[in-house]
Amino acid sequence: MVDTSLWRIRRSGLAFFLYVAMMPGFMTLALPFLLVPYLLSLVAALAMALYQTYVNESFTRYARWYLFLNLSVAPILGITLLCTYGDKDAHWSDAKTFLLSVAVALFCVLLYAAMKRIDYRQLPFDSRRERVICFNSPNRHDRLAMLGAGLSCTLYPLLRDKAELPLWLMALSASFGLYQFLHYRKVIAGLPRLHAEERRLKTTYTFENIEEIRQWRARSPLARLFARLAPPPH
Template sequence: MILTTRSYFFKSTFAGLLASLLFLGFVVIGYPILLLPFCAYMLILTWIRCRCVYASESFTDYAGLFLYFNLSIAPMIAAGVIAATVHDQWPATTGIAASLSPFLLIGAGYLLLRSQPPKPEVFRIRADRVEVTRVPPQSSKWAGLIGGFAALGGAALAKGEHAGLLIAGSAVLIGLYMLFYYRHAISGLRWLKQQERSGKRYTFANIEDIRQWRTQSWAANLFVYLGNALGRGKER
């Protein structure tokens, strides 16, 4: 489920940012026309990550980012492998469409699961604090997968498009499994956001720990300082 331990709060979200840069970078290398949208995407994603991790006390903001990274890494891997495999064999339009198709599939699955009734046992709310009640093992499920797919992607380049497409298809299957794994968290997060639209605000069950971590993080202190400086500049 959605974890707010120190490792996930800082390190795993940063790893998701790097994975986005790596695998979507393969798509841009194959199709340079996507460079500007890619740069804009990375800037926006970096800003959202910094705001959620270093400043915001909203559980729903962080939970949305957590789910985004965990659900998007598999289609990013698939997109990178497809682009690296077919960019010099297929027409550019076809290759770009094929590279982006995993996102459409996972996105459609996400919208379907988001509309399902939430399970009440996923989140426990106490005094506007959200506690996750179903916690998976602490080990990162993505570290080995990312390294393995990176190595397989290199092998795909050497062996041709069929191997690459097979690897991409495997990544998509993993993405579908991740949708199933987080299905209750997806519908539960939608319910929390609906409650917030009526005026409620939800924060972390361990908000004191998060505040302490932030005071010990130079990156968090720098982000807050820059935010305050920009705010003062706008007031002048």
Template structure:
């Protein structure tokens, strides 16, 4: 998850920005009265975060946080939009009730993340050498088993959606199961990033990318990279 490839550095960041921006716009289109202002704020914050990771920051932990959240939040975000559609189109709920019901997948994923955040892994995929972070991808065979446990827990929600036999409900159910699978599957990544941030806090320093020179070259070759580099230096 955290591997940094200079060739795909911008692509990974802005593809996540595009996907989440579209989901936010879709949600505002379903319930504009309640969500238009929060969506505008969320898109602005997401844009700033994406630009900062792409063109400004040299802190590995900031980029890794963006990658982790964008990976874990995609399925719950899809579930949120689909539940919003179900509650508005099928259930005919009001705006506030629709948003409240649609937040349930986010709450479930957040609770699973909180459990995994408290869990400590014996092995970390993030190693510090000097002031740089080396990403060592671990074997995945055990991750699949634990991820399947998370998916199994999500399947317990099936009777809730069985009563609403629509394509929306199927997507919501699959998204919630996938959300739990992703959180459990990436539990080691969550633990590794937590450990890195704690190490930074203890030593009062910030670690950078192992291939920071390549990233600087990519930024320098981009017009936006040069613009934001100038503004960051002021």
């Protein structure tokens, strides 16, 4: 469920940055007062993408970031559609649109917090000699999520004259969002336990394939630059 392959680590940073640039960008068009937070989020997204791609060796940090990238696709898409629908079709006030968007985000946060408290006997990963072994083969359904998000944003301005289309798209986003949370439920519940184990043992768990990742980073000029500026903790 948590893909730590070199292929994923090399490409997820760029995907994350483009995702943050596109989705909240559409939202900012509907709510112009979010421009400054949007620009700040771009800077933060770029910094996080570079860190995860070229510096980070902590599995826990990567898994949290990986979860955010996968779990936030549907909610942010739904909020973007909500903002666009409220501004262009329903003619809601900015305050109403903003409050509804906050309500969607708050629901996702509460759902995540509730799933963290579930105690599963079997988790999709285990720690062995300061490394985390993922048992499940990587799932490629996140590509469908990104494709669906892109198609929704493309089709909406073309077909928005159909009165019910925005509502159908928002319902689709909500359904897929719930599916994502259920799909990653054991990862959500297992990460706090893994982090607590790290703190108890005063160590940092790394990737199973850390040698492969280090070899690739050793050949990257950008990774060597970041290593000089901020050597990764071991």
